[in-house]
Amino acid sequence: MTVSAIEANAAAAVLGVDAPALARDTPAKPSARRLLGLYLLLGFSAGLPFYMFNAVLTLRLARHGVDIVIIGFFAWIALLPTFKFAWAPLIERYDIPGFARFWGRRRGWIMLSQLGIFLSMVAMAFTSSDKSLPLTALFAILLAFWTTTLEVAADGWRIELAPTQTEQAPIVAANLWGYRSAMVAAGSGAILVAAWADWTIAYLVIAIAAFAPFPILAAMRPEREGTGGRAPALASGIGASLLILLTAALIAAAAGWILLSVAAGMGLSAKTNVTPFVLAVALLPFAALAMALPRINRLSAGTAATLPAFAAPYVELFWRYGYAVLAMLAFVSLYRMGDVLTLTLSHPLWNAKGYSLHQIGVADGVVALSASMAGVALGGLLSTRLSLGWTLGIGAVTAAVGNWVYVWLWHADPSALVLYTSVAVDQFGNGFAGAVFVVYLSMLVSPTYPGAQYALLSGFAFLLPRLLAGASGSMQTQIGYDGFFLLSGALSFAAIFLLPVVARVKGRIPA
Known part of the structure; x- marks a missing residue:
């Protein structure tokens, strides 16, 4: 069976439509309501664990008195999604x-990922004292890996089911509603539970919530008739998954030990200014791509299809856009800069200003959710009404303002009004920019390689921001919280200057 046929049957199984209709040469579209419901669920499934290895973890470390520079280093865990293109072809x-x-196939990977997410969060719950920071980092890395794997499986499916900008916008909005509402629910819920009980209970509660879609998927009908019994498939799938999860954990532990040994050998510590090293590393992908582009440009149309599966999607993308891909990658690297940097130090900032866990939980809850959903809704709506150039420009401005508002918070006297207003402005801007950005990236990929190419573009978009996020603690010690958020907002705003170039880019069409 071909990959397209597999995806058609998988879509039929989840959406409740006839598989033969989805498998025809011109697939029948699922109803808009079912498609939106599907991606609301998938977004929620992926969004719950995100804050737990990111914002909630940085707050947890700050409450345990971990140095701000070390907290910044933990932001590098979020680099894993940046490299999802490495395993997306698998x-x-x-x-x-x-x-x-x-x-x-798609639901199989999603179910494996949910098992990985659940077990990783349980492990983080029982090491919540953070007495062993390497162990904390290991389980956070595993949580990030399986969360990212879940996203990769869902992204390729989404692009196959809705290949045009008009179709993408409402699905992206539904997906981000689910994703961001889950992030807010996880962040706010975990913090409020930690205020009431402790961090162990908080992580266990979110782990159980994140696992809820697994039995829903397991109860759904098979991809096609004649596939055998449900119970044997579930038992063998769980057994194979546990073996895969153990192997992944051992590989991550070995890689972490090697990296820590190398860092110690180089004399790197919390007192080291890592910003110059980070900037040098961030330039390497651009330099490597610039050297490879002349050779890729000389390839004949269709050459990518003859290459190995792990290389074909990326060669095709670079061949199609040529040297313009450098401007595109620079643009996407800047566009979400403020969102990533703000997420890294916003919670330590609130902690430093003396806000309680209860106040932070409310800010991360109803305030953030309402503002973010409003931003996503408006971004999705304008993406169907305006050109992407205009909506991308508006998104860059709103995202920058969302960063700059924290300069006001830092200098204002602590109050609930200041905190909630700042969070609302930040989350509205990031919700708007996030919705527009996903639509833009989805329009760049080829229908032949949607999952792998989207993984590359969305991963590369966060490479530079997450590299810099790891140095955010070092930056904060040198320029303060106000200087840090002024800089992060300016970097997001700078994407506007590349818009006149990227808005005119058109890919080559194979003969």
């Missing part, structure tokens, strides 16, 4: 034993 090509036979 998700497109291989099945999860047991799960895939009954539920299909």
